[in-house]
Amino acid sequence: MENYISIKKIEDELDFVKLAITTKNIDSKSKEDLINTFNKDDFNLDNLTSNIQIHSDIVNIVNEENIGCKKEGDALITNLREVPLLVFTADCVPIAIIDKKNKAIGAVHAGWRGTYSKIVKNTIDLMKKEYNTNPDDLICVIGPSIGPCCYEVSKDLVEKFNTILTNMEETFYIIKEEKYYLDLWSINEYILKTCGVKVKNIINLNICTSCNSDKFHSYRVHEKTNKRIGLMLQVK
Template sequence: MNNYITVKEIEENIDFVNLAITLKNVDAKSREDMKKVCESKNIEIKNLTSNIQIHSDIVNVVNENNIDEKIEGDALVTNLKKVPLLIFTADCVPIAIIDKKKKAIGLAHAGWRGTYDKIAEKTIEVMKKKYNTNPEDLVCVIGPSIGPCCYEVSKDLVEKFNTNLTNCDDKFYIIKEDKYYLDLWKVNEYVLKSSGVKEDNIINLNLCTSCNCHKFHSYRKHDKTPQRIGMILEIK
């Protein structure tokens, strides 16, 4: 089994970044496991930088002074070369954000709380301020995460998203056998498009971690596993 997957559209069309998403035989929280992934993908592990994730909307800027520092937050941005960013998920939505023109990158960890707080939008806002990013130049990847097929939630949470957050004619949930299933993919696509990202530049892998629990860690399917998928993004 491979240690990670890549994204064909990024590999073929954006030559200045490395993007990898780890598979189930890797625990992204293990330095030894990540060393294998980074060596295989030619990623600079000594500069690997991640957050202490707290399901917030905090976006941390990685610069020369805080490489490899652990700070509370759920998104990271940088324009430094050879400084890979890493976020951890196991059903939550990982989002990679790549500025093709300014050569800056961001990663966002969007569980339902982060999605509700529009962490993807806030990450883009920080990139606009720090790197003069134009959202129309962004390419975004929605990685493996629990899909609307499996993410059963309460009716109250569904209504919270549809009335308070999106408030449009689209429905961001499905109903099966009187149960409600929230579509975090669709909500995050909506947030990205509302932030100015072109629809054609949003790559949704449509990989449900619950359906594909043989390939990816799933918090719900694997009995609240402490192991995590890692999304790694680096400017070469």
């Protein structure tokens, strides 16, 4: 098994960014693991920037003055070259947002709380403000995370989502044997589409971390593991 996966569409069509999603072979919270996996031509780890993740809707801007600084929040945006953005997940949804026209990027950590508070919309809205981003120009990647096949939740949580998704065309949960399973993928896809992102530019890897716990860290399967998948995104 490789230490990370890459996305063919991104590599083939966008020569100004590098995107990697780490596997179970490494712990993305370990700087040493990242240094042993990636060289300077891949990512400039001297400028690596991540958040203190708190399951919020907070999006932080990375500029020349705060490269490498850790703030509370769950998404990051930048247009700086050679400044890798890193979000940590282990069942929650990692989302990469790439503005191919203005060469700006966003990295999002969306658990159910972040998804409910539409953190991916907040990220795009801030990119519009800071970088003049047009959603037509965005390519978005939904990375490995727990899927609707495995994400059992309470009926109360499903009903909580019902309050903000009443006009959603797709079903955002399934019921199996009187148990409710939430589909964070379809919800985040829906939010991206309502932001104006083209359907053809939403790349959902459809990789469930629970089903594929031999390849990716899973908080539920691996007994509340402290190890994390890393989605790392950089403007070259």
